Amino acid sequence: MSFLRSEFFYNYRRSTSAVIGSALMAGFAVAVIAGPFLVAQDPYDIAALNLMDSYKPPVWLEGGDPQFPLGTDGQGRDVWASILYGARISVFIGLVAMIASCTIGTFLGLVAGFYGGIVDSVIMRIADIQLSFPSILIALFLMSAVGTGIDKVLIALTAVGWVVYARTVRGSTLSEIKKEYVQAAKVAGLPNTAIIRKHVLPNVLTPLIVIATIQVGTFVLIEASLSFLGVGVPITQPSLGLLIKNGFDVLFSGLWWTSVFPGVAIMMLVFGINLFGDFLRDELNPRLK
């Protein structure tokens, strides 16, 4: 295996933070894929809930029940099971919104960089204006206008997320098209679309890997904030952020576990992504080598 002997893999093994980061990400991958098989109770099947089980503390506290390791909420719902189901929604939203942002942003960045002119000006001015406002505020405004729903969260996140790809890709495209291989392809009579797709695109993708990795974490946080404010996902499909909000409502009665543990889950997920993203940035940045 040449990958196992590569410099990248060597550096990876030597970097504690990269190993911890990817382990956390792998843990979440397992939780997201296998989550429903890891717990006995489907937290959204009303028939599986028993009000007698409500407000049980975590198992290590007095009154805890080994059946519910992290305690239960007001409806007798297992907090651990809710987190596994909630993480699916959070990760799904983060990943899909990242892919959508990356696709749209890359496309617009290629078009702007390759063709220039008025198209370039319009796309980049929109990007400039958007970048001067915090993403969370734009997303909040869009959600307040379109209402709650996973699909709407995805639209709002994509609307704020494409800009960073468009800018990066435009910059790389501008420097690529000056190079000889692109000139040669032009002289050879290749149509523009083919030059962009076959020659420019593969050469502008590397910097996007880091952006895309970190962005999943950013999106998970923004989605959590929107859901916490009540303008994100609907109550029937609670993400980790909505679980925190539901727990916040009973926090003052001292029932901390329903909101603290979902927050720990978000923290571990985003921390893992950021650790690994930092490692990737150092690895893929040729200036630091």
Add this chain to the structure above:
Amino acid sequence: MLGYLLKRLFQMLLVLWVVSLVVFLMMSFTGDPVFMIVPIDATDSEIEQARRILGLDKSLPVQYWIFISSLLQGDFGQSYVFRQPAMALILERMPATIEMVVVAMVLAVVVAIPLGVYAGANPNGRLSRMIMAGSLLGISLPGFWVGMVLIYLFAVHWGIFPSSGRGDTAEVFGLRISLATWDGWHHIALPAITLSLGTMAILLRMTRAGMMEVARQDYMKFARAKGATRHDVLYKHGLKNALIPVVTIFGLQLGDLIAFATITETIFSWPGMGKLLIDSIYRADRPVIVVYLMLVALIFVVINFLVDIIYTLIDPRITLK
């Protein structure tokens, strides 16, 4: 210089115009504000009449024209809920928000800069690694969750800080400021800490990166060679140059603080304009949302403009074009 200022002024107006267009269009597609105004048992003719009074029977371009011209004339509309001018409602709550943002920013700078300098000057030290891990944790935490944990620990569990609201205020230069009273400080502590964490982490990382970048420069070697103390080398020669990129994101961070204040204010029931925005979103109080967004957009373009000016003042290598 004058040419640059005029060009920037034009750009700022352009941005505000685009924002007004986007805000107007998004708001027109959502819901029907007529039902916010008329009573539930209103007849069709009453609804029609309300629609005419609001100008909703006209075409979109005409509506936009009315919207933008009344904005320019200083008529920002009435809140559907409070039946008061929307602008007055926001301005009344603005000092509370600014107060929290300022305290959070100061806290972030005071903590982040020395730690960032230390971590940048000793990149491989054990303490530096802990600082960096802590700062990465800081940008990985949902801010609202931190606020909640602080409320649980300090207010519910130990009862040493209040969980919500703004404390006593005192009048300073005609503004009601809570920083002038002990009770005010007591109330602002938890929300300001919550709000500052994200910015603190980012400023720390920027300062560290800047310090590591300048450490390679010849003037740093020269300063050491001529026998300047370590403190002088780091703070007088290093930090001054390392801060240049930090200043550029300072404006963006200020904007972020204003944006995240909406969430922090909601958790701590802080009576600022951010909480008003969230409440207005729940109540579909369109005029308040519109005025908030236009006002915040204005604040952001002004901040960006000032940052550009400051940038040229601290770095003479950059000239305005």
